[in-house]
Amino acid sequence: MSAEHRREVRQRVFLKGQIRFNNGASSMDCLVRDLSATGARISLSETATLPEIFDLYIPQKDRTYRATLRWRREDGIGVTFEDAARAAPAAPEPAADVSALLRRIAELEAENAALRRLLTGMAQGAPAA
Structure with a gap:
């Protein structure tokens, strides 16, 4: 370790x-x-x-x-x-932490949706096995 x-x-x-x-x-x-x-x-x-x-x-x-x-x-x-x-690290405010997490969740959800669209497009264009 x-x-x-x-x-x-x-x-x-x-x-x-x-x-x-x-x-x-x-x-x-x-x-x-x-x-x-x-x-x-x-x-x-x-x-x-x-x-x-x-x-x-x-x-x-x-x-x-x-x-x-x-x-x-x-x-x-x-x-x-x-x-x-x-810079000395500042103590984060709890409200700022929550809003940052919510913003990050929204970013990740948007990335997931884009990846799903890409996979769907790839699956529709893929030849049958």
Whole structure:
């Protein structure tokens, strides 16, 4: 078992991302697998050398994080976010937590509906076996 070193629990996600460095001149696609306010776990399809600090852009959230590379393994990398590390974590208000959860549920329901439509379309277009 591995020891947990994070201050926050990361939420499991499956988000497309883009790592940008060299003042935007270099970039590579990635997959964000875990995400919190202070960091993320990222899967890469390429085995490229990354700088210690880079920008992580997540289109679905329309947000760019300044990320610092913390660890690298065969299955991905771990990063912390620069802005979150500087700021002391504020205690969330219970009402904000509920509204954030409701918003996330609505996002997930919309994603599920889109995936169902895609699967239905694929099933209708598939030849009979």
